[in-house]
Amino acid sequence: MxxxxxxxxxxxxxxxxxxxxxxxxxxxxxxxxxxxxxxxxxxxxxxxxxxxxxxxxxxxxxxxxxxxxxxxxxxxxxxxxxxxxxxxxxxxxxxxxxxxxxxxxxxxxxxxxxxxxxxxxxxxxxxxxxxxxxxxxxxxxxxxxxxxxxxxxxxxxxxxxxxxxxxxxxxxxxxxxxxxxxxxxxxxxxxxxxxxxxxxxxxxxxxxxxxxxxxxxxxxxxxxRRLPAGRRFRLRAAAGVERAVLQLEAQGGVSHVERHGSDVVFEFDGDQPAVAEVVKALVGAGVSLTHFSEAAGTIQDSYNALMKGSR
Ligand SMILES: Nc1ncnc2c1ncn2[C@@H]1O[C@H](COP(=O)(O)OP(=O)(O)OP(=O)(O)O)[C@@H](O)[C@H]1O
Ligand SMILES: [Mg+2]
Known part of the structure; x- marks a missing residue:
């Protein structure tokens, strides 16, 4: 360049x-x-x-x-x-x-x-x-x-x-x-x-x-870098996706919960033990987790964040 x-x-x-x-x-x-x-x-x-x-x-x-x-x-x-x-x-x-x-x-x-x-x-x-x-x-x-x-x-x-x-x-x-x-x-x-x-x-x-x-x-x-603050996580559930969303929305430190089919993406600003507590709470609420990972920010994420801010 x-x-x-x-x-x-x-x-x-x-x-x-x-x-x-x-x-x-x-x-x-x-x-x-x-x-x-x-x-x-x-x-x-x-x-x-x-x-x-x-x-x-x-x-x-x-x-x-x-x-x-x-x-x-x-x-x-x-x-x-x-x-x-x-x-x-x-x-x-x-x-x-x-x-x-x-x-x-x-x-x-x-x-x-x-x-x-x-x-x-x-x-x-x-x-x-x-x-x-x-x-x-x-x-x-x-x-x-x-x-x-x-x-x-x-x-x-x-x-x-x-x-x-x-x-x-x-x-x-x-x-x-x-x-x-x-x-x-x-x-x-x-x-x-x-x-x-x-x-x-x-x-x-x-x-x-x-x-x-x-x-x-x-x-x-x-x-x-324009992503809203907080680390992003992604989970997938074989069953209980709605419950996962409700559970996450009630959880302290969690924000920007978005559901895409059987996947849920959210932001969480707790440390590692706190992340483990979130997983435990999801399983406790009856969510059949098949995947849970920290998600890298994509430009789609920053685009969505920017659009939300502009509207
Ligand atoms: N020749 C034209 N006469 C009148 N209005 C127009 C003309 N061309 C574009 N516009 C208007 O200008 C705005 C921008 O249109 P434009 O086609 O540039 O958007 P776009 O981002 O390419 O949209 P899309 O994703 O649908 O292709 C729209 O409100 C459209 O209606
Ligand atoms: Mg066009």
Whole structure:
């Protein structure tokens, strides 16, 4: 990681009554993988479209590799690849026709076209599908094609808006592997998602938005530090989960009790003997414990904590 490659400066965009992005500022180091997270309507897509120089800001600006998005939109386009959250695909075209079209649009060297298009199809796992009409592709294949288009000109920066949106588990894993590979090649990536856990093992930074505002932008380590005080524990119960929740809520020193199916996560600020007392009390209350452990804080936890604080 190194110098600042993206600098967002008081960026703001309104649509009629709606303030979609409300004075957002942060910077991104070269090689960082930034997860952009936030609920529906937070302003993620609006922010990304402005950074991609596809949507005019109402005020403020951003510099991509030193170039102002308002003053040099064309230069910005050639530097970055954008995967939009909708399919701007052309149903009647074949995959290779579509990629050829964008190859020329990016004004890439003509003599390399055949090799590059084969290479890019292989990269995203669409080799052998060149003649397939886009209208006949599954959602997973369409996302791969969108990604192929975004990286066709080998941009330094990638803006990916919900690349895993609407994909099934298998396709999500394939997309995740592709993005991890791109992250390893040193590209600077901003990727938005609702599914934080999928980003956690390859993103280096996180930006959290809600209602147009940026709640946090920084490294994962900093994000984890934002966790409310107290150690987190996780238990699983074969039976008596409701009893476990009631017991924990009545217990001194316990807070933030959350149930997820047969799992319960909570915070507790007692010492080791006190933890043992909690376990004893749970068993005494008739909870069939099958698992009890100290849980490492995840960015999902810090996100949840931050959202609770902001609302
Ligand atoms: N073209 C538009 N015209 C009017 N309002 C818009 C437009 N685009 C976005 N908005 C509004 O701006 C706000 C932010 O929308 P945006 O699409 O940026 O959110 P998002 O975080 O990407 O949400 P999602 O998770 O649903 O994709 C919303 O209230 C939305 O309705
Ligand atoms: Mg969006």
């Amino acid at each position: 190194g110098s600042i490659i993206i600098e967002v400066d008081a960026l703001r965009r309104e649509f009629d009554e709606t303030l979609a992005v409300d004075g957002v500022s942060f910077s991104v180091e070269e090689g960082a993988v930034f997860a952009l997270v936030g609920p529906n309507g937070a302003g993620k897509t609006t922010l990304m479209r402005m950074l991609a120089a596809l949507l005019e800001p109402s005020s403020g600006t951003a510099r991509i590799n030193g170039m102002d998005i308002r003053e040099q939109p064309r230069a910005v386009h050639s530097l970055l690849g954008f995967l939009p959250d909708f399919y701007g695909l052309y149903d009647e075209l074949a995959i290779c026709e579509y990629l050829r079209f964008f190859y020329h649009a990016y004004r890439l060297p003509r003599e390399m076209i055949g090799r590059r298009i084969e290479e890019i199809q292989a990269h995203v796992g669409l080799e052998g599908y060149g003649d397939r009409q886009i209208g006949t592709l599954s959602r997973g294949m369409r996302q791969k094609l969108s990604l192929a288009r975004a990286i066709l000109h080998d941009p330094k920066i990638l803006l990916l808006d919900e690349p895993a949106g609407g994909l099934d588990l298998e396709s999500r894993e394939e997309m995740q592997a592709l993005l991890k590979g791109l992250a390893r090649t040193g590209k600077t990536i901003i990727v938005s998602s609702h599914i934080l856990s999928e980003l956690e093992d390859y993103c280096s930074h996180v930006a959290m938005m809600d209602q147009g505002r940026l709640l946090f932008a920084g490294s994962l380590t900093d994000a984890r």
